[in-house]
Amino acid sequence: MPIEMPKGLPFSLDDSLFVEIEIGQSIAVDDPFDAFTVTAFDANHCPGNSCCHVLFEGSFGNILHTGDCRLTPECLQRLPEKYLGKISREPKCRLDYVFLDCTFGTFSSKMPSKQVAIRQVIDCIWKHPDARVVYLTCDLLGQEEILVNVCRTFGSKIFIDKKSNPECFQSLCVTVPDIISQDPSSRFHLFDGYPRLAERAEAKLAEARTNFQPDPLIIRPSTNGMSLRTDELEWALQLLRPRWVVSTTPECRAMELGYVKRHCSYGNLAPDDPLWKLLDIDPEAPLLMQAYIRKFPVALNSELTEPTEDVPKVKAKELVRA
Incomplete structure (x- = not known):
């Protein structure tokens, strides 16, 4: 989880637990499995509380975690140009996954800047x-x-x-x-x-x-006004054109967005797509009853948890069949 620690706060943590990164700065991470880069961008939100975008680029794909954000045109322009398209044109390089702040994803009333x-x-x-x-x-x-x-x-x-x-x-x-x-x-x-x-x-x-x-x-x-409403989310996704969108809010509101309904389908994912591993979903797991699938319609969320008595752990093919 990306964390921003503003300087001068009246408490401290062990510095060895963190790698410091400034807004607009990229750092290379020499991971034992594969090297990748991490870049931080201003998320147009409040200090602290994950108020920066974090862009991960590596062999696993290109992943943008928005943190809590307000994706105004000015905010989007801070991202690398290759990831920004236009309404009539896809970006030069598509993001594979966007972990998106959908706090007000169902809020349609106009909020001032x-x-x-x-x-x-x-x-x-x-x-x-x-x-x-x-x-x-x-x-x-x-x-x-x-x-x-x-x-x-x-x-x-x-x-x-x-x-x-x-x-x-x-x-x-x-x-x-x-x-x-x-x-x-x-x-x-x-x-x-x-x-x-x-x-x-x-x-x-x-x-x-x-x-x-x-x-x-x-x-x-x-x-x-510190978070996005529905029309702003739709507009931002139209410019970013990510392959997949994951909601960072518990209510899975990303699945209610028009862009996600039109472009993000489990049926489009190959069995070896990194998303399955990212979300700890087994694409080869056996199917459960269709009645269960109808009873528990699934919306993708970044907070998938271990099975509970009421909601067992979801398997990939259940989602495809649903």
């Missing part, structure tokens, strides 16, 4: 000039850009209570130290999103009214 979402937050603040205090619920990794843009636009730093929110304070001291203030009179306050946000927001409103102060403005930006 990161830039548009930041603009919406700023516009909301402009529309409430009487709010003496603005509480920004931006305590999650990846929301730093909102705080930075608010600070730049209004010329005021963000107050963060070091005692009540030490982890967020420490993280922001590493990532964006210039926007942090310890002055509680600052107009902008960081507001913890969990737990019981609604109750604490109501308490802030009641406190202001008790003191005959204008109502504060409380903004909680959504984090949904």
Whole structure:
């Protein structure tokens, strides 16, 4: 599993367990079985939490693990040109497998870009000039850009209570130290999103009214914009044209995508295709009853597990017959 470890975090792990790789850098891995290369690309997501694409290239094929991502046109352009096609033309070199973030694979509503979402937050603040205090619920990794843009636009730093929110304070001291203030009179306050946000927001409103102060403005930006929605997934797959798509989310939402239904079929795989070994599926295993196959329709997922009482381990020919 690709892992990104931002520098300066308040904990450490044994360095010998990791090979450090920078965004845009390729390293050669001298594996006993076969050498291959690994390249990291920005995934247009939040710091940490596998927020980079990792491209593996070797005799086993070309594999892209997207990590958690938002595949905007700008993000896709960072990948090697040979893997990018056009709607009417296949890429010069096809990816064999894409391990794809499908968190919002069934979410069809339009989500704004990161830039548009930041603009919406700023516009909301402009529309409430009487709010003496603005509480920004931006305590999650990846929301730093909102705080930075608010600070730049209004010329005021963000107050963060070091005692009540030490982890967020420490993280922001590493990532964006210039926007942090310890002055509680600052107009902008960081507001913890969990737990019981609604109750604490109501308490802030009641406190202001008790003191005959204008109502504060409380903004909680959504984090949904950090992942792909259905139409973006379909568009990205049309450009990448991978031979196979594996969902990295437990619900197997990749199988619900039009591209996967049209182009990724078990019947197209040869018995010696590396995918069987990759997913620990035996292509020569005996068939089970058709009734079982109908009862457990199978969608490919990267989290195939050992057999359980309810869902036995799936064999390749079952999937072909299904």
